[in-house]
Amino acid sequence: MITTLLVANRGEIARRIFRTARAMGLATVAVYSDADADAPHVREADQAVRLGPAAARESYLNVEAVLAAARATGADAIHPGYGFLSENAAFAEVVTAEGLTWVGPPPAAIRAMGLKDAAKALMIAAGVPVTPGYHGESQDPAHLAREAGSIGYPILIKAVAGGGGKGMRKVERPADFTEALGAAKREAAAAFGDDRVLLETYVARPRHIEVQVFGDAHGQVVHLFERDCSLQRRHQKVIEEAPAPGMSDEVRQAVCAAAVRAARAVDYVGAGTVEFIADASAGLRADRIWFMEMNTRLQVEHPVTEAVTGQDLVEWQLRVAGGEPLPLTQDEITLNGWAMEARLYAENPAAGFLPSIGELEHFVLPESVRVDTGVEAGGAVSPHYDPMIAKLIAHGPSRRVAAHRLAAACAQVQVWPVRTNAGFLARCLEDADFLQGEVDTGFIAARLDALAGALAPSDQVLAAAAQGLLSQTPVPAAEPQGPWSALTGFRINGPRQGQVRLYRDGQAVTAPLVDGPLSADVLLNQAGAIVVFEAGEAFAFTGSPPQAITGEGPAGDGVVIAPMPGKVVAVAVSAGDKVLKGQTLVTLEAMKMEHALTAAFEGVVETISVAAGDQVSEGVVLARLTPSA
Structure with a gap:
């Protein structure tokens, strides 16, 4: 029986695991890095132990430090999150081996499912259908190129190891294979310590369907139905749902049965997710859904399964780890x-x-809606870890x-000065095709400009900014001042008329003056600016133009700068090289993702200031280009 639970995560x-542990009467232990010393999960645990510096490899990935924390606190179980x-x-x-319970x-x-080829x-x-492709041992680039041609x-x-889209590249033509293979191998080595890859046929209209499975030490395995995780960006899940849209009872039965067979094949115990790729070009069909991989852990998106089944999956994990049978049979779920x-x-x-x-x-x-978050006002988003700051979960009868409930919740998000994707999420959820269930993994890419493009502030936002700034200090009028035009508040039996000039992102904008309540919420910024929130977006305004910024110019002027702190993982060019517009110059790894920094125009590389392996700060000059004559 577990009495004290250490969560080897952040x-x-x-916080979510602690919530269930407390409800079950368990004592809790948090671990933390220097970057997380003041984090909410540290304060909420009964005990907390420092692991090491901010870098994950020196703290959360330091096995001996985690075990030492368990010994020091008397923990008898470890949940890895x-x-x-x-x-x-x-x-x-x-x-x-330490005598602790592994949740x-x-x-x-884990080993059986950890390598995709095996x-x-x-x-x-086990009779589970898999995606056609090359899953062999050879990693010779020439051999892989030949296999790609055969596929x-x-x-x-x-x-081969890991998931989450890391180490994955789509290749359209043979000429791109070598470069894509190198990038995939570098990313895989950085993320998983294993650069081996496999090849698969590309499914034209893929859906990402996954099944939540659970096993116990008494030989029972059940499923808790499926989730659809097709809304992705760069193979990273953005919005997940349960059940999957367009899933018939017949197809659901076939897919869930295949997931149970997969779990039984490795004598699975605990929570796991069997992931499938579906060819949705003709709807969901049992003969067009193939096994991709199995995640041998609790998933980020487990709350949607909890919502539609009414079950606490963390409680199931803790009970199964303690030797208890599964709480429910298949027919009871x-x-x-x-x-x-x-x-x-x-x-x-x-x-x-x-x-x-x-x-x-x-x-x-x-x-x-339900909100799971690891940060709070006054805290910080660190460059050392994943950039996800919260999960919003909505449940409804249909x-x-x-x-609609989730879209409304995303529209209510207010975060500043850190930027978020709240408005983007709301637009995804309100898209007409999404609401019709017309989803696949290319959904976002096909609508990227509409969903993620820069939005112009609405009249309501501009009016709110004008009101907020006028309440602080006078704002220059948009028109030349005269004895009558200056009287923006003067009116006879009518609403106030007038306009003021504001500045946003260094550009002047004209804002109307209106009377009465406005729909947008206003936040007075400490720096004298006004930030207006609307539909999940944050718009910042000042009443005077920004001061000139000294230093290096933008990429459009030929200077390529680091947009964030990170590690240079590849430099694709040398001084003197001719480059085309959009060509990759430097690849930067930050917050667990690779970011390709490209040429803003056709030209010649004047200088390269970094090398692979360098750690750089935000704003550091990486390269300089001169335009072609």
């Missing part, structure tokens, strides 16, 4: 309504989804109701 998943050490079979073995699947099951061989033997382009290169989850990231969609870091001076999340 942020929202640590997701990410970090959650799918590390060696860690699971040392935990049990996760057996190490043998896992697919197991699935074929037929376009193809997918995928990392039922679906109720529809649930959706949106991942709120600290990133700027209008700037190519670049991660946004810094202090959360203003941080307001909706109260109308898919459309759940979507």
Whole structure:
């Protein structure tokens, strides 16, 4: 029986596990890095132990430090959460060797499903359909190129270890294969310590369907139905839902049965997710859904399954780890309504989804839906970890109701000065095709400009900014001042008329003066600016033009700068090279993602200021270009 639980993780998943542990009467232990010393999950635990510096490899991935924390606090069980050490079979073995309870699947099951090529061989033997492709041992680039040609382009290169889209590249033609293979291998090595890849046929209209499975130590395995995770950007899930739209009872039965067979094939115990790729070009069909991989841990999107089944999956994990049988049989698990989850990231969609870091001076999340978050107002988003800052989860009697509730919740998000994707999420959820269930993994890419493009402030936003600034200091009028035009508040039996000039992103904009209440919420910024929130977006205004900024110019002037702190993982050009507009110059890794920095115009590389392996700060000059004559 577990009495004291150490969660070897951070942020929202640590807080979520603590919530259930406390409800079950368990004592809790948090671990933290220097970057997380003041984090909410640290304060909420009964005990907390420092692991080390901010870098994950020196703290959350430091196995000996985690074990030492368990010894020091008397913890008798370790829950790994997701990410970090959650799918590390060696860690699971040392935990049990210490005499502690491992809240996760057996190490043998983790290993069996940890390598995609070996896992697919197991699935074929178990009668689970797999995606056609090359899953062999050879990693010779020439051999892989020949195999890609045999499969037929376009193809997918995928990392043998890990998941989450890291180490994955779509290749359209043979001429692009070598470069894509190198990028995939670098990313896989950085993320998983293993650069091996496999090749798969590319499915033209893919849907990402996954099934939540659970096993116990008494030989029982059940499923808790499916989730659809097709709304993705760069292979990272953005919005997840349960059940999957367009899923018939017949197809659901076939897919869920295949997932149970997959779990039984590795004697699975605990929570796991079997992921499938579906060819949705002709709707969901049982003969067009193939096994991709199995995640041997609790998923980020587990709350949607909890919402539609009424079950606490963390409680199931803890009970199963303690030797208890599964709480329910398959026939006792039922679906109720529809649930959706949106991942709120600290990133700027209008700037190519670049991660946004810094202090959360203003941080307001909706109260109308379930919110799982690891940060709070006054905290900070660190460059050392994943940029997800919260999950918003809505439940309703139908898919459309759940979507509308979640869209409204995303529109209520107020965060500043860190940028978020809240407005982008709301627009995804309100898209007419999405509401009709017309989803696939290319949904966002096909509508990227409409969903993620920079938005012009509405008249309501401009009017709110004008009111806010006028309440602080006088603002220059848009028209030349005269004895009558200056009387912006003067009117006879009519509304106030007039306009004022504001500045946004260094550009002058004209704002109307209106009377009466406005729909937008206003936040007075400490720096003398006004930030107006509307539909999940944040618009910042000042009453005077910004001061000139000294230093290096923007990329359009030939200077390529680091948009965030990170590590240079590849330099693709040398001084003197001729480059085309859009050609990759430097690849920067930050917040667990690679970001390709490209040439803004055709020209010649004047200088390269960094090398692969360098750590750089935001704003550092990486390269300089001169335009072609």
